[in-house]
Amino acid sequence: MNKALLIALLVALLCAGCTDSRGAYINFERLQPLTALQHTNDDDQRPLRIAIATVISPKETIEDYRNIAEYISQQIGRPAVLVQRKTYEELNMLMSNGEADIAFMSTGAYCAYRGLTAIELLAMVEYDKSTFYDMQIIVHKDSNINSLEDLQGKVFAFTDPLSYSGHMAVLQLLMEKNTRPEKYFSRYIYTYSHDKSIWAIANKAADAASIDSMILNYEVSNNKDLLNQIRVIKTMGPNPTGPVVIREKINSEQKEQLRQVFLNMHESASIMPSLQGLLIDRFVVPDASCYHPLQKVYD
Numbered sequence: 001m002n003k004a005l006l007i008a009l010l011v012a013l014l015c016a017g018c019t020d021s022r023g024a025y026i027n028f029e030r031l032q033p034l035t036a037l038q039h040t041n042d043d044d045q046r047p048l049r050i051a052i053a054t055v056i057s058p059k060e061t062i063e064d065y066r067n068i069a070e071y072i073s074q075q076i077g078r079p080a081v082l083v084q085r086k087t088y089e090e091l092n093m094l095m096s097n098g099e100a101d102i103a104f105m106s107t108g109a110y111c112a113y114r115g116l117t118a119i120e121l122l123a124m125v126e127y128d129k130s131t132f133y134d135m136q137i138i139v140h141k142d143s144n145i146n147s148l149e150d151l152q153g154k155v156f157a158f159t160d161p162l163s164y165s166g167h168m169a170v171l172q173l174l175m176e177k178n179t180r181p182e183k184y185f186s187r188y189i190y191t192y193s194h195d196k197s198i199w200a201i202a203n204k205a206a207d208a209a210s211i212d213s214m215i216l217n218y219e220v221s222n223n224k225d226l227l228n229q230i231r232v233i234k235t236m237g238p239n240p241t242g243p244v245v246i247r248e249k250i251n252s253e254q255k256e257q258l259r260q261v262f263l264n265m266h267e268s269a270s271i272m273p274s275l276q277g278l279l280i281d282r283f284v285v286p287d288a289s290c291y292h293p294l295q296k297v298y299d
Contacts (some may be wrong), residue, residue: 019190047079048072051100053091053109054084055159055166056215056279057195064103064274071271076254077263087194088112088162095119101250102258106242108164111294118248122255123262123283124290125241127214133283134213134237135165142229145208148173148234154207156181156188157200164294165212168193170237172297195219202229213237214279238288244283 018280028298050069054061065082069258083100085091088109094100096115102122105113113119124131145154158181159166167190181188189206191197197209198219213235220226244262246255265271266282275281 005179009137011087046101047081049083049100050078050080051083051085051091051094051103052089053106053160054104054278055088055106055163055193056102057080061278064115064277065162067274068265068269068278071265071268071274072258072261076257088160093160095245095247098247100247102244102246104242105245106160106163107239107291108160108162108166108168108292108298109241110245111291112162112298113245119245120248121286121288122244122246122259124243124286125280126284127241127279127281128217129281131241132238133165133241134235135169135210136213136216136232136236137170137234138198138216138230138232139208139209140201140204141229143207143231146233148177150233151208152184153186156185157206157209158188158190159194159197159198159209159211160190160192164239164297166210168199168294168297169239170210173234198226198230202226208233214241218279240287240296243286243291 004267046245050065050072054065062084063086069080069082083094085094088106091100091103091105092109092113092115095103095113096117098117103109103119127133137148137151140158145151156170161167171181174180177184180223189200191200191209194215196212197206197211198216201209216230216232220230246258250258262283264286266275266280
């Protein structure tokens with residue numbers, strides 16, 4: 001009887017395992033009800049889909065993105081929904097598959113984009129009166145590491161595989177030495193957040209990390225203790241800030257309306273705190289030529 005019960009149980013489990021689970025899959029990363037993401041070919045009849053993959057304190061900044069999405073919705077008179085992903089590759093896939101209309105891209109994500117859906121620049125970020133930033137390699141202040149050569153055999157913290165400051169710039173430096181991270185470092189990790197990379201160095205969870213200089217300056221200004229924990233050993237740049245991109249096939253009238261919304265967003269006192277929370281003073285007209293050198297690097 002025990003053997004019969006065991007066989008029945010195994011058969012039940014196998015049957016359950018054979019069930020097509022795709023229909024039951026729930027993506028908890030989608031921030032809006034599924035009814036708000038109805039598929040339709042009419043751009044004017046469905047919500048504007050805004051894609052993000054934040055690497056600056058994701059839990060803290062999501063509310064800022066929500067406020068911006070709501071502001072855009074009010075300005076264009078059309079519902080807007082956020083579609084959040086963890087990595088830049090996932091963000092690029094959303095745009096490539098036509099599952100998003102606008103995306104807040106990092107410099108690296110844009111320069112790496114080779115998707116099936118054509119996109120174009122809508123605006124780019126200006127922060128601290130500049131549209132450029134540096135890649136910086138940081139170590140703990142007590143560390144005896146003073147150069148890239150000293151990092152051989154150490155533990156390195158990257159942010160995202162497609163990030164320029166958080167990954168690709170270091171690959172460039174190592175390629176000049178005819179080596180790669182898996183050979184040069186004893187181990188490397190991806191934190192998927194610049195602030196987590198900074199935390200890893202401050203708490204000696206890694207020997208070094210590469211990050212965006214704007215984010216480091218912001219973090220240090222808000223946490224003076226970091227000045228006594230972190231030291232910069234390498235700077236590389238300048239590099240253009242991340243752009244906002246849009247699907248090329250969105251009708252020109254809507255596209256121009258959205259462009260003006262972004263370019264004038266900083267004039268709204270109600271939305272400025274959210275922009276500042278994302279290290280944005282304002283959006284400016286993008287210069288595509290700024291990205292061409294880095295696009296060749298990703299090629």
